[in-house]
Amino acid sequence: MLDPAALSDVSGAEFDRLTRLAATALNTSAALLTVVEPTRQVFLSQTGLPEFWARRGSSPLSHSICKHVVARGEMLDVPDARKHPALRDNGAIEAMNAVAYLGTPVHDAEGRAIGALCVIDGEPRKWSAQDRETLSTLAAAVDTAVALRAALRRQTEEMDELNRINESLSAQMAELTMARLSAEAALTRQTRFIAGLSHEVRTPLNGVLGGLSLLEASSDPGQTQRVHAMIRASANALSDCVDDLVTYCRIGSGEERPSLDAFAPARVAREALSAIEASAAAKGLSMSVARATDAPESWVGDERRVRGVLINLLGNAVKYTESGSVAVKIERWGDALALRVVDTGRGVQPAHADAIFEPFNRGDPETARTASGSGLGLAIARKTAELLGGSLTLERTADATGASFLLLLPPPGAAVARPSQGPAGVTAARAEGAASEGGGEGLSARRTG
The missing domain is CATH 1.10.287.130 (Signal transduction histidine kinase, dimerisation/phosphotransfer (DHp) domain)
Structure with missing residues (x-):
């Protein structure tokens, strides 16, 4: 037997109108629309059945005459079931008062018989040709309703699939657009x-x-x-x-891997200062290393690359500072190591805060015109910081003079907290504690030049 879900798309109210019409048109005590399952028959709609069966909504196949309609695949005309050799012992005769029976198959959307539309009466009755034609017409209405609802369901599913395809295409188009824009930017x-x-x-x-x-x-x-x-x-x-x-x-290239070794940040900072000491001395610049009292004395990371970034930043600071000082400040930033390179030079305009980290970009035109070097220094420094899992940003000093670059390095296996960004990508300088700014208390300073 077939799945009764084939009729589930049609509302019960539509079926109820048909069964009432069948009982009225053929003048019978009851009319049923059934679906025959492997172990029972289900009443999709009924009128006139005894209350017990009406409330139950189904019956065992021992009480089903409709199963014979489905098996035959054609109309079954029974004037008196008590005298029919195949039906006289059927439980429906007594339980449902089904003495006279007229039933015709109803079909799913593929045309397979799955149940019956039938009328029954408590007295023997000879069914007329008009009775048979009326019932066939009503059963055809059931088939039409089922076919239409199945077509609507398929159409809805197709529309849903088209919508999914459209959404997928839209997403792919968006990805292609992003890829194109990315390629153009690259x-x-x-x-x-x-x-x-x-x-x-x-x-x-x-x-x-x-x-x-x-x-x-x-x-x-x-x-x-x-x-x-x-x-x-x-x-x-x-x-x-x-x-x-x-x-x-x-x-x-993404092929470089940082090394992990213990080193002293203060020593590395002093070594970086020594590398540019001659250039600073030629300009009469003072240089210093200051370590806050809570700054780590030892750190695990790539010492060579950290020194390289500091040399790069210090060389940049000396290049753009005509008088005053260049300093390295060592601090703790949460779980991260903070290395700040500060100078008293011409500074960087906020509008150029991001541009200076791009290859061959020296910021404002005047700087670009007069500067020496490859133009890759800050780009290399930032990429190195990112390779080490950290970040390199430009800070705005409190009096907006000079420049301050902040290198943040996370402990091994951790992500460094990015500093908060101010206008135009300039990092707002973090307030220093009294230990690192208050007259040198708690600081280890080295001054040269």
Whole structure:
């Protein structure tokens, strides 16, 4: 037998109207719309049944005449079931007063007989051709309702599937759009990178080529010595540019892995200061390392790369500071190590706070015009900080003069808390405690130059 769910899409009220119409049109005591299951028949709708069966809503197959309609697949005309050889022992005769029976199959959307629309009467009755035609017409209405609801259900499912496909396509289109925009942005960055690289390489290369031309045209030993020095300086600048480019690309490749060793942050900071001591002394700048009382004396991380970032930041600070000081401050930032490089130089305008970390971008045009170096220093420093699991940001000092760069390094296996961002991506400087600002109390300071 077939699943009665094939009729479940049609409302009971629609079926009830049909069974009432069948009983009225054929003038019978009862009418039923049934679905025959493997062990019972279910009354989808009924009128005139005894209260017990009406309330129960189903009967065992021993009390079903409709099962014979389904088995035959055609109308069953029974004037007196008590005299029918296959029905005279059927329990429906006595329990439901089904003496006379007229039933015709009802079908699912695929045309399979799954139940019957029938009328029954308590007295023997000879069913007329008009009776049979009326019942067939009403059963056809049941089949039509079932087919229409099945078609509507399929259409709804198809619409749902189309909606899902449309949503999927929309999501894919959005992904493609994002991928296109990302590719365009990457191409723009690449174009700028190549243009910047071309400029940075061309400048020292022109110095080398110009010097060679001068050598070819000059026989003055004094001038030859000066040209040799110029060529050497240009070649060194070109070498530095290539070295920085290799470093930048290597860090950005994702193949580099930081080492984990114990080191003293204060010692590393002093070593970084020593590396740029001559440049600072040439400008008469004072330099210092200050460690807050709660700052860690020892840290686990990549000592070489931390020193490299500090040298990069300190060299940048000396380059843009004409007078005053350059300092490294060592603090604790939650669970993280904070290394702050502070100078009294020209500072960085908030509008250029993010741009200075891009390759070959030195911020404002005046700085770009007068600055030396490869233009990759801060880009390398930030990528190195990210490689170490930390962050490098530009802070705004309290009096908005000079520059302050904050390097945050998390403990191994932890994510560093990002500093809060102020306007234009500038990090708001954290208030210092009395121990680190109050007259040097609790600080270990080293001053040179």
